[in-house]
Amino acid sequence: MRRLLPVLLISLALALVACDDEVKVVESCGDNFIDPGETCDGLELGGASCESLGHYNIQGTLRCSSQCTFDLEECGPRCGDENVDIAFDEECDGPNLHGQSCQTAGYSGGTLACGDDCRFDASGCTSVCGNRLRETGETCDDGGELDGDGCDANCQVETGWTCDEGTPNVCTSVCGDGFRTSAELCDSDDLAGATCAVQDFYEGAPICSETCDLDFSGCSGFCGDGEVQGIHGETCDGDDLNGATCADLGFYTGTPVCTDCSIDKGTCDGTCGDGIEQPAYEACDASIDYLCTEEGWPLGGSIACALDCQDLQTQNCWTAVEIHGAQEHTCARLSDGTARCWGNNTDGQLGLNSTTMDWLTPQLVVNLSNVVSLSTGTYHTCAVLADGTAKCWGNNADGQLGLASSLDQIQPVTVPSVTGMVAIAAGAFHTCALKNDGAVWCWGRNTLGQLGNNSTTNSYIPVEVQNVSGATAIAAGGSHTCALLTGGAISCWGYNNNGQLGDNSTGNKLVGTPVTAMTGALQVDAGAFHTCARLSAGTVRCWGQNTYGQLGDNSITNSSIPVNVVGPLAAQTLSAGLDHTCVVLTDGTARCWGSNTSGCLGNNQSGGSLVPVTVVSLTGATSIVAAFGFTCATYDQSRRMTCWGANTYGTLGNNTQSDSAIPVETSY
Numbered sequence: 001m002r003r004l005l006p007v008l009l010i011s012l013a014l015a016l017v018a019c020d021d022e023v024k025v026v027e028s029c030g031d032n033f034i035d036p037g038e039t040c041d042g043l044e045l046g047g048a049s050c051e052s053l054g055h056y057n058i059q060g061t062l063r064c065s066s067q068c069t070f071d072l073e074e075c076g077p078r079c080g081d082e083n084v085d086i087a088f089d090e091e092c093d094g095p096n097l098h099g100q101s102c103q104t105a106g107y108s109g110g111t112l113a114c115g116d117d118c119r120f121d122a123s124g125c126t127s128v129c130g131n132r133l134r135e136t137g138e139t140c141d142d143g144g145e146l147d148g149d150g151c152d153a154n155c156q157v158e159t160g161w162t163c164d165e166g167t168p169n170v171c172t173s174v175c176g177d178g179f180r181t182s183a184e185l186c187d188s189d190d191l192a193g194a195t196c197a198v199q200d201f202y203e204g205a206p207i208c209s210e211t212c213d214l215d216f217s218g219c220s221g222f223c224g225d226g227e228v229q230g231i232h233g234e235t236c237d238g239d240d241l242n243g244a245t246c247a248d249l250g251f252y253t254g255t256p257v258c259t260d261c262s263i264d265k266g267t268c269d270g271t272c273g274d275g276i277e278q279p280a281y282e283a284c285d286a287s288i289d290y291l292c293t294e295e296g297w298p299l300g301g302s303i304a305c306a307l308d309c310q311d312l313q314t315q316n317c318w319t320a321v322e323i324h325g326a327q328e329h330t331c332a333r334l335s336d337g338t339a340r341c342w343g344n345n346t347d348g349q350l351g352l353n354s355t356t357m358d359w360l361t362p363q364l365v366v367n368l369s370n371v372v373s374l375s376t377g378t379y380h381t382c383a384v385l386a387d388g389t390a391k392c393w394g395n396n397a398d399g400q401l402g403l404a405s406s407l408d409q410i411q412p413v414t415v416p417s418v419t420g421m422v423a424i425a426a427g428a429f430h431t432c433a434l435k436n437d438g439a440v441w442c443w444g445r446n447t448l449g450q451l452g453n454n455s456t457t458n459s460y461i462p463v464e465v466q467n468v469s470g471a472t473a474i475a476a477g478g479s480h481t482c483a484l485l486t487g488g489a490i491s492c493w494g495y496n497n498n499g500q501l502g503d504n505s506t507g508n509k510l511v512g513t514p515v516t517a518m519t520g521a522l523q524v525d526a527g528a529f530h531t532c533a534r535l536s537a538g539t540v541r542c543w544g545q546n547t548y549g550q551l552g553d554n555s556i557t558n559s560s561i562p563v564n565v566v567g568p569l570a571a572q573t574l575s576a577g578l579d580h581t582c583v584v585l586t587d588g589t590a591r592c593w594g595s596n597t598s599g600c601l602g603n604n605q606s607g608g609s610l611v612p613v614t615v616v617s618l619t620g621a622t623s624i625v626a627a628f629g630f631t632c633a634t635y636d637q638s639r640r641m642t643c644w645g646a647n648t649y650g651t652l653g654n655n656t657q658s659d660s661a662i663p664v665e666t667s668y
Helices: 005-018
Strands: 161-163 171-173 201-203 220-222 251-253 257-259 262-264 269-271 302-305 320-325 329-334 339-343 359-364 371-376 380-385 390-394 409-414 421-426 430-435 440-444 459-464 471-476 480-485 490-494 509-514 521-526 530-535 540-544 559-564 571-576 580-585 590-594 609-614 621-626 630-635 640-645 660-665
Touching: 320 371, 320 621, 320 630, 320 640, 329 371, 329 380, 329 630, 380 421, 380 430, 430 471, 430 480, 440 480, 480 521, 480 530, 490 521, 521 571, 530 571, 530 580, 540 571, 580 621, 580 630, 590 621
Parallel strands: 371 421, 421 471, 471 521, 571 621
Antiparallel strands: 161 171, 201 220, 251 269, 257 262, 320 329, 329 339, 339 359, 371 380, 380 390, 390 409, 421 430, 430 440, 440 459, 471 480, 480 490, 490 509, 521 530, 530 540, 540 559, 571 580, 580 590, 590 609, 621 630, 630 640, 640 660
8 A cells, every 4th residue: 555655645746737728828938948939949959950941051050040940140141032043043033023024035925923942934835936036945936837948847956967056046957967958959869869871971979968859970871971872771872873864764765863872763765654655765655545446356345555555456456257148148246245247138147136237348236245145047046155145136937046935035145054165056947055064955956867966856955965975066057056075076866868977878867877988087067969078288178068179089979978179278177058058278278169159269260169268358367157049257467357258138247238249358
């Protein structure tokens, strides 16, 4: 208990003190204890110093005055005392701006403030780029607002430029810094893509000068240096034409010039194709249209001049490719694929879409083109076209037009169901066509077996000839037909009363029958009652009726087997007619034999001949046809046609109806 007594006494004393809350003010400045209301007391500064109070003289001694406030005499000035202490780098102090403003600070306007660090706060100031004054925040101001002149639109110096201190700032490019500006053509290795070729030089490379200009002194070779540099495409240079002439340019006269290092025509004049024919240099001019009739091709057509103007190309001039004659009319196939017919037209056999009689000059067959083969019958005509079809026109009483009817036609009509045909032959009243497979098809009158289909019944549609294959050419006579076969054999069928089938008999044959001992034949043609063949070496053999000497063996005896025509002949083509025969020889002359009715032998005599006689005044012959009492031939490279003999219906085509014992020119 005695141990607890002191503790109790102390606790009681504390309780008495704690309960006394009355404020007592005691004058205590100087007791070295900082009382409320005092900043310091004696030596007690509360831990403060000149430095902690923000004064600049941090080495000064802070003291406490007798009023218990800080004595700052040795601390010196501080930021916040509203005095601008320049010695301590103050720009301002509080509201004291030291007479400065945004304008004196280099800005255009705004409010300048003083920061807590006694430094100007220019955040309220503003500057204007482009006013020609370099203001605070600007590194330049040239008065412009565009980039690329050294001072950009934000008044900042651009890379590669330097700007002076003037007003406004003048900026210049810095040459040699490796950065090419818009004011420089180049800078160091940056040549802006420039090459010698840009300046029309051929070789070398430019360099950048010390003033940032392009230096092309290292370039060499250019158009105009007087040296022809073919490797660079020059054909000339200046006065050096490198040997060029107007002839090289396709001209005839004059002298060329050099323009941009290329040969120019200069005074060159006269060219192939200029539309002016210049005989001293050209045979014709490619721009001029020449007519075949003007150049001696009376059948017509046009002549093209070769591209080099050195030759007239007459391949487009029309020629008479083949000529055919029947009883009262004549037809010719021309090289342009058309056909011309003349003579009697009572049954429309001329194909003129009319029955006007007796045309005395060749007339164009209507609606017919691309003809490749042509033949005339007694009163009808047929043709094969390039597409393998056949067309016929004229008399059709016996179905010889192949149209499945007996109606006459006055213009060409397509034969139905006939395709692949390559040649055609018209007899007196029947027609046969050669197909591209070597078969022969016939239609029309068949009373004597001339259709070869093993019957004697007429057919208004094509029927195939039996016992014939491998045919290469065909010929139709009055009432018989023959085919030339591969290898030179000949097969015939039909009427045979005079031995015209050549099988050593006079009996009719309804199918193809071989001609006796016939090999090596090159051509066969059938007349009214006789047949002839041309063999190698130009020899000719004939068989059948010989009443007028048409077999040419110097007799008038019929023969049912081939006999030799008196020669030598050297024939290149032949034709058998009604009762005479003709050939064209390799020398272009013609020979005929047999009946000379109306002068059809053309030898200017009145009597017939049992052996070949020369047709007078005919040279350069190319083909011939012996018809019914008249003969026609082509000559002069097939450019012309001539006829002789009977002309009652105008079959000679010379615009008359007078017979002629010598060849007369066919009119066009």
